Amino acid sequence: MIGITSYGAYVPVTRLPLALIGGSRGEGGPEKAVASYDEDALTMGVSAAVECLRGFDRAAVDAVFVGSTTLPYQEKLAASIVAKALDLRRDVATADYGGSLRAGASALRGALDAVTAGTARCALVVASDCRMAAPRSALERNIGDGAAAFLVGDTRCILSCEGLHAVSDEILDVWRTAGDPFVHTWEERFVVEHGHRSVLLEAVRGLLQKTGLAPGDFARAAFYAPDPASHQAAARAAGFGAERLQPALFGRLGNTGAAFAPMLLVAALEEARPGERLLFASYGDGAEASAWRATAEIEKLGPRRAMNWHLGHRRAIRDYATYLRPRHLEAAEHDVRQAPGISATVHFRERDHDLSFRGARCRRCGTEQFPPQRVCYSCHTRDDFESLRFSDRPGRLLSWTLDYFFPTPEPPLAAGVVQIEGGARAYLQLTDVASDELRCELPLEFVFRRIHEVGGKPNYFWKATPLRNTRLEPQ
Amino acid sequence: MNPDAIRDKTAIVGVGCCKFGENWTQSPEDMIVEAAYEAYADAGIDDPQRRIEAVFCGAAYPSRGTAEVAESLKLFDRPVSLVQNYCATGTDAFRYGVFSVACGLYDTVLVVGFDKPKDRGVSGPSVMMSGVRELPATPAGWFALCAARYFEKYGATREDLARIAVKNHHNGTLAPKSMLKREITVDDVLKARIISWPFGLYDCAAQSDGAAAVVLTRRELAKTFRDDFVLVRAVAIALAPNPQSDPSFDFLGWKPTVYAARQAYAMAGIADPRGEIDVAQVHDCFTLTELLTYEDLGFCDKGAAKEHVAAGTFALNGELPVNTDGGLKSFGHPTGATGVRMIYENVLQLQGRAGLRQVKDAGVALSHNIGGAPQTCGMTILARP
Numbered sequence A: 001m002i003g004i005t006s007y008g009a010y011v012p013v014t015r016l017p018l019a020l021i022g023g024s025r026g027e028g029g030p031e032k033a034v035a036s037y038d039e040d041a042l043t044m045g046v047s048a049a050v051e052c053l054r055g056f057d058r059a060a061v062d063a064v065f066v067g068s069t070t071l072p073y074q075e076k077l078a079a080s081i082v083a084k085a086l087d088l089r090r091d092v093a094t095a096d097y098g099g100s101l102r103a104g105a106s107a108l109r110g111a112l113d114a115v116t117a118g119t120a121r122c123a124l125v126v127a128s129d130c131r132m133a134a135p136r137s138a139l140e141r142n143i144g145d146g147a148a149a150f151l152v153g154d155t156r157c158i159l160s161c162e163g164l165h166a167v168s169d170e171i172l173d174v175w176r177t178a179g180d181p182f183v184h185t186w187e188e189r190f191v192v193e194h195g196h197r198s199v200l201l202e203a204v205r206g207l208l209q210k211t212g213l214a215p216g217d218f219a220r221a222a223f224y225a226p227d228p229a230s231h232q233a234a235a236r237a238a239g240f241g242a243e244r245l246q247p248a249l250f251g252r253l254g255n256t257g258a259a260f261a262p263m264l265l266v267a268a269l270e271e272a273r274p275g276e277r278l279l280f281a282s283y284g285d286g287a288e289a290s291a292w293r294a295t296a297e298i299e300k301l302g303p304r305r306a307m308n309w310h311l312g313h314r315r316a317i318r319d320y321a322t323y324l325r326p327r328h329l330e331a332a333e334h335d336v337r338q339a340p341g342i343s344a345t346v347h348f349r350e351r352d353h354d355l356s357f358r359g360a361r362c363r364r365c366g367t368e369q370f371p372p373q374r375v376c377y378s379c380h381t382r383d384d385f386e387s388l389r390f391s392d393r394p395g396r397l398l399s400w401t402l403d404y405f406f407p408t409p410e411p412p413l414a415a416g417v418v419q420i421e422g423g424a425r426a427y428l429q430l431t432d433v434a435s436d437e438l439r440c441e442l443p444l445e446f447v448f449r450r451i452h453e454v455g456g457k458p459n460y461f462w463k464a465t466p467l468r469n470t471r472l473e474p475q
Numbered sequence B: 001m002n003p004d005a006i007r008d009k010t011a012i013v014g015v016g017c018c019k020f021g022e023n024w025t026q027s028p029e030d031m032i033v034e035a036a037y038e039a040y041a042d043a044g045i046d047d048p049q050r051r052i053e054a055v056f057c058g059a060a061y062p063s064r065g066t067a068e069v070a071e072s073l074k075l076f077d078r079p080v081s082l083v084q085n086y087c088a089t090g091t092d093a094f095r096y097g098v099f100s101v102a103c104g105l106y107d108t109v110l111v112v113g114f115d116k117p118k119d120r121g122v123s124g125p126s127v128m129m130s131g132v133r134e135l136p137a138t139p140a141g142w143f144a145l146c147a148a149r150y151f152e153k154y155g156a157t158r159e160d161l162a163r164i165a166v167k168n169h170h171n172g173t174l175a176p177k178s179m180l181k182r183e184i185t186v187d188d189v190l191k192a193r194i195i196s197w198p199f200g201l202y203d204c205a206a207q208s209d210g211a212a213a214v215v216l217t218r219r220e221l222a223k224t225f226r227d228d229f230v231l232v233r234a235v236a237i238a239l240a241p242n243p244q245s246d247p248s249f250d251f252l253g254w255k256p257t258v259y260a261a262r263q264a265y266a267m268a269g270i271a272d273p274r275g276e277i278d279v280a281q282v283h284d285c286f287t288l289t290e291l292l293t294y295e296d297l298g299f300c301d302k303g304a305a306k307e308h309v310a311a312g313t314f315a316l317n318g319e320l321p322v323n324t325d326g327g328l329k330s331f332g333h334p335t336g337a338t339g340v341r342m343i344y345e346n347v348l349q350l351q352g353r354a355g356l357r358q359v360k361d362a363g364v365a366l367s368h369n370i371g372g373a374p375q376t377c378g379m380t381i382l383a384r385p
Helices: A041-052 A078-085 A103-117 A138-142 A188-211 A228-238 A257-271 A307-311 A320-327 A344-354 B028-043 B066-073 B089-102 B139-154 B158-173 B186-191 B255-268 B287-296 B305-311 B327-331 B335-350
Strands: A003-010 A014-017 A031-033 A063-067 A093-097 A122-129 A146-153 A159-168 A220-223 A277-283 A286-294 A358-362 A385-389 A395-403 A413-420 A425-430 A443-452 A459-466 B010-017 B054-058 B080-083 B108-115 B194-196 B210-218 B230-239 B279-281 B364-371 B376-383
Touching: A003 A041, A003 A257, A003 A307, A041 A078, A041 A122, A041 A146, A041 A443, A063 A078, A063 A103, A063 A257, A078 A093, A078 A122, A093 A103, A103 A122, A103 A146, A103 A159, A103 A257, A103 A277, A103 A286, A122 A257, A146 A257, A159 A188, A188 A228, A188 A277, A188 A286, A220 A228, A220 A257, A257 A277, A257 A307, A344 A358, A344 A459, A395 A425, A395 B139, A395 B194, A413 B139, A425 A443, B010 B028, B010 B089, B010 B335, B028 B066, B028 B108, B028 B210, B054 B066, B054 B089, B054 B335, B066 B080, B066 B108, B080 B089, B089 B108, B089 B210, B089 B230, B089 B335, B089 B364, B089 B376, B108 B335, B139 B194, B139 B287, B158 B186, B158 B287, B158 B305, B158 B327, B210 B335, B230 B255, B230 B335, B255 B287, B255 B364, B255 B376, B279 B335, B287 B305, B287 B364, B327 B335, B335 B364, B335 B376
Parallel strands: A063 A093, A063 A122, A220 A277, A425 A459, B054 B080, B054 B108, B279 B364
Antiparallel strands: A003 A146, A003 A159, A014 A031, A122 A146, A159 A286, A277 A286, A358 A385, A395 A413, A395 A443, A413 A425, A443 A459, B010 B210, B010 B230, B108 B210, B230 B376, B364 B376
C-alpha cells in the first residue's frame, strides 16, 4: 500500500484584517494569514515539515520535493535548503516543483511516483506559498500565506492512494512574469468558467471514471478554488454538496496558492476516520484529482500542529504598513538588501550550525556547546566532540532584552540568551513573542527563520519562540 | 606572572586630549595632532622628532591604521604599532607602551588613542550584518543581558541605573573637554525613549569622536620632564568566554572585569580596593555596566551596588569618586581613545589639576574598560610617587 504516512501544516501566526487594507481599523471581520517579516515560503515549509516529521525518524527520509510558486531563489534549490534545515541525510533526492498553483499537488505526485517506482521508501512533500498581489488590489484581499507537508511511504499509511488523474491545460488566467513581484489574473468570470470550474471538473470526472468511484463514496472533498463562490459552484457541479466540501477558509487564511489544496487536505485528514474516503483536487494550468482512503493507522498518529492548531493561534497586525514594510512595498530609508551580502565560504563552513542548528558535545566532560568549538569551553580538551542537532530540543530563556535600536521591520526586537536543553547556550532573536511574555526561565522552542536579507538574498538561521503545547486546544 | 616586573618602572610625564564630541569639522589628523602636541607640551617636549622613540596607537575602527598616526605626527623611522582590543583598545595600547619602556628598550614613547565614528553617518553604532548569527542585537542589547537576572536577584531597578547617569552628567558639566554639559534628573532618564530594555537614551554612552595621548618615560628620567610625574603601578588585560555562549555564566556581573582586577590588584598590591583607591574611571558604556563594575572591581559587595549608588559612595564628594570627568556617558566614547582619556583624567586628578572636579588628595587612581560581547577588560592603576 502506498500513501500518506504523516502530515503537518503551518500557518503564520500573523493575520491581516482585510479592513486594514481599505484604511479602516478593527479586528473581527475577514482576515488573511500573512507571513511575518522573518518568514517566506521556505521557512513556512520547514515549519510544516517539522510537524510532519514529529515522531518519525528523520534519517529514514529518502527524498524531499518542494512545491511552490514563490521559492526565494529563481536559481538555487529550495528542497536542498529544506533538507539541510531538517538535518536530513546527504543522500536524499531533492527537487523543487514550481511555476503553477498545482506545484504542491505535483510534488505530492512526484513523491507517490518515487515510492511506487521504488526509488524512495519515504518521501517528504512540502507545499508552501507566500504570494503577493499589488497593494490594495482585489487579489491582495484574496491571497494568504501557508504551508502543508506530507510524508509519503509504503508502510503504515494513514491514507492510501486509490488513484490519480491529471489534465493539462493552456490558459492565461493567473500568471506572474520574471521580475514582477505581483500575481495577475484575467477577468474573473472568464477565469472561473473556462479555467477553474471546467478543468477541475474534467480532472475529477476523469478520476471517478478511472477508479470507478462515485461522489457519494467520499466523506469529504478538498478542492482548490480561487474564491468562495467558485468553490461552492465547482463542488456542486462535481456532485459534492456543502456538507461534504472541506471549508476553504476564505476570510480566515486566504487562498494560499500552491499550498491551498494541500492545506485543505490536511484539514480533511484531521477529521478523517478509518475507512473514510477523501477527494483531493488541485488546479493550475490544468488540474489534478486524487482519491484517498483513511486506514486504521490514522488513529495512531501522535499529536501535531496542523490546521486545527494553527487556526486557533493568531495575532492580528495593527496596521497595514506592518504588512507592507517587510515586503518592500513601502519605501524605507535604509534598505538592508543593499548591505554587503554574507560570505558564501563562511556560509559553506557554518551550514551545519546555521541551517541544521548543530552544536557539539565534548566526549571527555560532556559539556554541550554552540557553535561547535575545536577546544572544549569546560575541560579544554582538543577535537573530541560529537555533533548534535539542537533544533528539535526545548530551551529556556536565561536573560533577555527588547532592542528598539536594532534594524527590524517590527521593533522592538526581542533577543536573549537561550539555555538549550542539554547545556549549550545561544544568543538568539526571539520571534512571534509578545513583549509582556518575556521573563527569565520562559520555556522556548526553535524555529527556522529568515534572519535578514543583506546582499539581496534570504539568509536563514534559527530563532527562539515561546514553547507552545502541541496538543493545545484552539483558543 | 611576576607581579613586581613592571610596577612603578614607568612614569607618565605628559597627557593630552582633544575636546570629545561630534567633531564634524575635525579630521582624525586634527584630533591626533591636538592630543599629541598637548601631551608634548605637558611633558615639556619641544623636539618630539628626537624624543619620541616609538608610538603605540589604539583605534577600534581606523581607516588607515598606523599610517594615520605616523603621517599626522610625521613620526617616521621608528616603530609605530596599532592595537585593537574592543573597548579596551586604548588601555591595551598604553599597556604595550608601558612594557616597551619598563623593559628598557626605549626611554620615551608616545601612546595615542583615537576614533572617528561620527564620519559614518549614523547615530549610535551601526549594525553590520555580515553573518547570520553574530549580531542578534545591538551593543546595548548585549550589555543589557545582565539586567533581567540581576534585577530579579538583587531587586535593582531602572531608577538605580538612572542615578548613575545623573551623576555622570553632573561630573561632565565640570570637565572642559567633555561632549555633554547638561545636568539631568532621574525623571529625565526614566522618561527617555528606550534603546534596549532596560536602557533608555540616557543610560547609553554618548558615541563621539576624539583622541587622547600620553607620554611615557623611564622612572629615572621622569624628573627631567616634570617634578609631579605619575607612576604606572599596574596594567592588565583579561579575556573571558563570550557571555552569550559561556556555559557557566550567571548574568550577575561580567567575568572579564573580575579576571583583570585579579591581575591588576596583584601587581599593585591592593587588598582593599575601596579603601586603597582614591579615584576611578570605569567603563560606563551603559549605566548597568558601571553598576556591575562597582561589584566586579570589589568596590562593594555583590548585590550592594544600588545602596552605594543611593548613598553617594561613588559621587564626586563620596568615598570613592567614579567617573569624575563624566565618563563615557558624558565625556564621550571614541572607542580607541577612551582608555587613554581615562588615564588623562586620572593623571590630572593625581597631580591636583582637575579643577572643579578635583578629588582631594588623590594618591592612587584606577581606570577600567570592558568591551566586546563583553569579553575583554583592560585596567590600569596609577599612583603618585
